[in-house]
Amino acid sequence: MNFATAPRAALACALLPLAAPLAAADLPAAVKALQQEGVEIVAPFKAAGGLAAYAAMAGKRPVAIYMTPDGKHAILGTMVGAHGEDMSKPQLDKLVGKPLAAKTWKELAASAWIADGSAKAARVVYVFTDPNCPYCNKFWKDARPWIDSGKVQLRHIMVGILGPTSPGKAAALLSARDPAAALHAHESRKREASALASVPARAAAQLQGNHTLMQQMELGATPAIMYLDSAGLLHIEQGAPQPARLAQILGPR
CATH class of the missing domain: 3.40.30.10 (Glutaredoxin)
Structure with a gap:
């Protein structure tokens, strides 16, 4: 099991946030709603196809949040390429998986x-x-x-x-x-x-x-x-x- 993909079992929890929380004022309304539900928004990134996206933690699980082109709706899930590959895995590994691994290793x-x-x-x-x-x-x-x-x-x-x-x-x-x-x-x-x-x-x-x-x-x-x-x-x-x-x-x- 790794912190980036978490295909099974539970992930190590972060005792403290991975990074300073993004200011709610800088987030789209749909992402703010997720944040209010306890999703930790870590960092924005540009997803495949040009979609705006956010790397986040939902409980103990790294997730990607994709914005619809009009910026009004957010989708949590996995973006899959033509060969079944997880298109956002590199970004989640970099923005969530590696910092969480380093933090947990210190603990x-x-x-x-x-x-x-x-x-x-x-x-x-x-x-x-x-x-x-x-x-x-x-x-x-x-x-x-x-x-x-x-x-x-x-x-x-x-x-x-x-x-x-x-x-x-x-x-x-x-x-x-x-x-x-x-x-x-x-x-x-x-x-x-x-x-x-x-x-x-x-x-x-x-x-x-x-x-x-x-x-x-x-x-x-x-x-x-x-x-x-x-x-x-x-x-x-x-x-x-x-x-x-x-x-x-x-x-x-």
Whole structure:
């Protein structure tokens, strides 16, 4: 899933507007009406066929708004070319998808995560991880060739949502003297994390922040994996990826 096209599942939400809202006085009446309904108008652009258009966010979804030639009516939808291509995708990617991806990437970087792999890795992938999640463990195992080769660093954003021991185990990993070593021992099943009976205030705040971010991104399952493609667009994969998807997420082995 990427922020530009969103063919399925939910997109990460913007905690703040992507840009300063366009002044209502500068908008056609039909676009103002959409703005009043909660559509965030990001920027104008010229669509194929010479139509005036606006890049916008409807909820968590980038959309294009096309104006009729008389400027009195607005149409939300997809303009398709002769070969079925989305004619406004480049503009939505540039005006909405890339800024939203960059903004969300900063929010992910500011979360409480545990590094898995070299800090010098060329590729960084974030993943919401619950210590009791078997599919998180599967992804951890499947990613070993990329991690061990130094090509990828996974950043595990720890959450405790799957069971009564999940918060205590996640807190134990975040609070460990060496969180990376503790996570490796836990996921490799060499030494599973023991749930803390009392979660320290700092770890509790970290877990709450991570859970809030996960909710704001409308992610309902772990692992929830996030990565940037070569164009700077953010993609989200929920659940343990199939083998064919691993190379897209983690890059060439």
